[in-house]
Amino acid sequence: MASKEELSNIRKDIDWASLGFSYMPVRSHIRASFKDGKWSEGELCTDHTISMSIAATCLHYGQAAFEGLKAFRCKDGAVRVFRPDENARRLNLSAERILGPTIPVDFFCELVRKVVLDNIDYVPPYGSGGSLYIRPLYIGVGPQIGVAPSDEYELLIMVMPVGPYYKGGMKPVHAMVIEDYDRAAPLGTGTIKLGGNYAASLKPAKAAKEKGFPIPLFMDPKTHEYVDEFGTSNFFGITKEGAYATPASSSILGSITNKSLQQIAQDLGMKVEKRQIHRNELGNFAEIGACGTAVVITPVSEIVTKDQTYKYEENFPTLKKLYDAMQGIQYGELPDTHNWMFEV
Template identity: 65%
Template sequence: MDPKDINWSSLGFGYMPTNSYVRTTWLDGKWSEPVLIKEPTITMSIAATCLHYGQAAFEGLKAFRQKDGKVRCLRPWENVKRMNLAADYMLAPAIPEELYIQMIQMVVKDNIEYVPPYGTGGALYIRPLLIGTGAQVGVSPSKMYDFLILVTPVGAYYKGGIQPVEALVLDDYDRAAPHGTGHVKFAGNYAASLKPSKIAKTQGYPITLFFDPKDHEFIDEFGTSNFFAISKEGHYVTPVSRSILHSITNMSLQDIAKDMDIPVELRPIHKAELADFAEVAACGTAVVITPISKIVTKDHTYTFGETCGPTLRKLYDRMTAIQHGDYPDTHNWMLEIK
């Protein structure tokens, strides 16, 4: 779609083809020079390892048109660190930070007109993707990889303000295995969440919460987002677990909480502690914060209010203000697109 024809106020969270994506290929021990590609397609062998053996990892971040008119994206250096954790785990080559940042600069600049205007609440969603593309029959790592970054404009996730949602715990499903791949952003982790998410939605719950896969006694995370809570003592509490994905949004919110003199606790959280929380939320790139009004397990129902709690609201407002340039970037999180 021509960006002149986009109704920015009604833009949702979905994929829209843009001018280009950027791509580099790893072969014979090195990455090629990245190139911009106009067609929103990719060609690979039918025996590519990403198709057969799950060698696929991705990231998600956003670029914002800020109050001063410049375009900046949030903490891309943390995304490349996390992607390289996934690359190491699936025996793929690491992506040099310099190359990663170069490719973000290239693809955002080439699609700059797709960055939503300041004040619309929208952003340019950036999706880096690392896949094994070499032909391989037999379980072993690929000898060739493609790293690409696509971008697409997205609107404000919430239209008309933050709306709390209800969450369901399904004890018959796990998001990840003990000592498995829950801590890295593999594509397969999200495939594993599709069925329980559909079951929850058919029962009227937009989001699922998973307990630890070993004993189902401790809180892990939501299907696509980290879990955090505000205790009745006013502490920011978020779980630590081998099977939880390290969320850059969660990490940023923790820093903002500390800026506000809110104590931060990173520790295992027993499911019984749900009764002791004043506010509960999911957090992630797409939405920043989703307040949770209710969590339903097979034994209990925990309620946290039908509106966004005051601490969640303060954290959300500060985070989005930094993203859009309405609050000073004191942590130097924002990369300017030049």
């Protein structure tokens, strides 16, 4: 655990109020290598570049997965990471699907602890609304020219401070249903976090943005009848009866934020429905949210499909309640009753 002295170390050369969500080189990242059937201990590295074989499988055959999670400087001065064990488990789903070695959950959490501690002065101060974004990257680095999994892998965990997404309170956005592209295949890799999934979403996301819709909404790739998820976040809605409803689908990422919000909704006495959501049901919601680590919840006030425009509450009272409860736990202002926070 970090000492009081370590925890009081906060950089003075960063303007915390103007931080956005972008790459910033910090002191170090941590790197563990898998070779000869085992993981190395994990070394802190100050060089922000990597070198590998030009025949590495991550470059040719997409053996590349990643994760995203955050550390928060809490009200009591401690620094805590939100549910790193869940990210470890999800990374292992990705690893298994691309025939790479899995990572023991406790080992992953210890690597996270070490890299956060080494960069503790980059964790934004409590009250700034910022956090330390943690980005694990898992890549096959051994050479292969025939299509086959690598024998060697690197797990890198990089970190960077990010600012509050909402500087003047939560702002709703408009979303557009993507009718002519899919981000995942029906039984493909949409449930895991492979780099290639995001390559597939770049073009439709750009087209939606150019039409004035900052977030694309994808339908299920098999029938285009059911709601899947937004480009980089899960879909959930508050029904007119007050239930929390979110899609069950074999092509969406299991969002840790969504899982946590479902628990919070239950704790608040709401009914939680995880089920298929038909596109014709989009008119039955009072509020719609996009949820994920980066923003927690983005309220969606309008969804445009090829033949309809649906409008939702502009002041989204339930989303606000869920958002406040989540941030309250993350910043240590509310009790962590489910033991989600991992202290470094």
